[in-house]
Amino acid sequence: MKSLLTKEAYEEINQRIEQLTENSERGWGKMSVGQMCWHCQYPLQLAIKNKPNTSKGNWFVKTFFKKSLYNDKPWRKNLPTAPQLKAKEEKVFKTEHTLLKNLVNDFYAVRDREEWYPHPAFGPFTKEQWGQVQYKHLDHHLKQFGV
Structure with missing residues (x-):
């Protein structure tokens, strides 16, 4: 599995994000390209901020969906989306596109950090798993818009 913490995957994702335009059309789902760029920001922010959380998450989600x-x-x-991420x-595409690019860069910049706090919904991830989940989420949505 590719990880956004590796140089190759980081460069690939950046190149694909650069190919997005405000006229990029979705292949599935309901989001516009600007909404997708906005939607992809929160998971990156969560990992970058790396704050401890007191949430125990949902045992069903952690047990059956986490892997x-x-x-x-x-x-x-067309997977369901958490309400707060809809x-x-x-x-505005240009605004959200720029913010997304900056967050991808910020995430890659913390790649050498050793302590990663648990995800509030999914619980603990290793450093490698954090990089993999970020790559997989971005890859999913970039494919949604044909890049």
Whole structure:
């Protein structure tokens, strides 16, 4: 599984993000390209901030869904989205695109950090798993928009 913490995957994701335009059309789902760029920011922010959390998460999610976050099997199209990650209004593509690029860079910049706090919903991840889940999420949505 590729990891956003490796130079190759980081460069690949950056190149693919650069190919997005405000006219990029989705292949599935309901989000516009601006909404997708906004949607992809929160998981990166969560990892970058690396704050301790007191949430125990959902045992069902941790038990049955967590491994799919960082394995080699692609996610299926039209997976449900957590309500707080759904863009309820249109987003300005240029703004969200720039913010997403900056967060990808910020995530890669912390690649040497050793302590990674647990995800609030999925619980503990290793450093490698954090990189894999970030890559997989971005890859899924970039494919959604044909890049």
